[in-house]
Amino acid sequence: MRLTLEPGGDVAALVRGATGDSRVVVIPATLDALAMAQARAAIGPLAIESAPATRVNAVVLAEGAHAADVDAAVAFLEQARSTTGQVIEIHQRRR
Known part of the structure; x- marks a missing residue:
């Protein structure tokens, strides 16, 4: 299940409130540095907490990341x- 973390959102609540055996959190580039660090740091512990029944992973976007690349990673x-x-991590494509 694809989950999108909104600015000001709680990644732990987002993951814990979802259903399914796979949860992929999309972390947008618009988060401030502290929120980005907290979201990234939470993925491992949330994966351990949810195992073995549920897998938790994340896709971190950079400014200008292409939607097709995000979809492929998810x-x-x-x-x-x-x-x-x-x-x-999904970075902006170079031309």
Whole structure:
């Protein structure tokens, strides 16, 4: 399940309130530095807390990240049955 963390949102509440055996948190580039660090740091402990029934991963966006790249990363993490607690960073494509 794809979950999007909104600015001011609580990543732990977002993950704990979702259903399904896979939860992929999309962390936007618009978060301030402290909120970004907190969200990134929470993924591993949330994965441990949810295991083994549920996998928790994240995709961190940079400014200008392409939607297709984000969709591909989320799809990969949804299908990677042995992957939990991982954070994938999506950067802006270079021309």
